[in-house]
Amino acid sequence: MRATLVLGRIAGVRVGVHWSVLLIFGVIAFGLSEGRLSKAYPGHPWIVYWAVGVSTAVVFFASLLVHELAHAVVARRNGIDVDDIVLWLLGGAARLKSEAPNPAAELRIAGVGPLVSLALGECLRWPRGF
Numbered sequence: 001m002r003a004t005l006v007l008g009r010i011a012g013v014r015v016g017v018h019w020s021v022l023l024i025f026g027v028i029a030f031g032l033s034e035g036r037l038s039k040a041y042p043g044h045p046w047i048v049y050w051a052v053g054v055s056t057a058v059v060f061f062a063s064l065l066v067h068e069l070a071h072a073v074v075a076r077r078n079g080i081d082v083d084d085i086v087l088w089l090l091g092g093a094a095r096l097k098s099e100a101p102n103p104a105a106e107l108r109i110a111g112v113g114p115l116v117s118l119a120l121g122e123c124l125r126w127p128r129g130f
Contacts, residue, residue: 001093003086010065013072013082013094020089021061028057061087063120068092070116071109078105 003016033053071094072082081097100106
């Protein structure tokens with residue numbers, strides 16, 4: 001999948017988004033602001049619901065980007081060139097130019113993304129105790 005819009009480079013890796021990200025971004029923002037948040041927390045101005053909905057969508061895609069960056073950085077540390085990262089409809093993909101040199105490197109590259117996502121989830125979980 002090719003990026004529709006290139007955002008720039010992070011840690012030396014080209015980062016782009018596919019047009020489908022706009023669709024999912026809109027679904028998340030609209031679904032939260034006009035649906036879930038307004039029903040769960042009634043009585044606030046519409047701008048508050050939209051601010052939270054859009055902010056949540058931004059944090060969601062930022063967390064996807066960090067997940068993919070983790071794969072890319074560990075791949076580079078294991079001697080694999082990284083073509084780019086593309087965020088799209090179902091998440092993201094770090095496109096590597098070659099295979100891992102050995103099974104241990106493959107495990108490190110594959111495992112670091114979920115570990116970073118787990119760490120982010122624990123850091124962003126609020127309020128504590130839920």
